[in-house]
Amino acid sequence: MSAEIKFRHYFVDEAGDLTFFDKKGRIIVGQPGASKFFMVGVAQISDPEQVN
Helix, strand or coil, rough: CCCCCCCCEEEEEECCCCEEEECCEECCCCCCCCCCCCEEEEEEECCHHHHC
């Protein structure tokens, strides 16, 4: 029996400010001055060499 090897290629990118804590380690999410937006995008591509 031959085993087929499958690969999954994931490419992850983020946008926005990654600062979630202040200098004292306190959470600042939702506080004035903290970024209101953060996005994460993921692309699952079966054959990355074919992507132009």
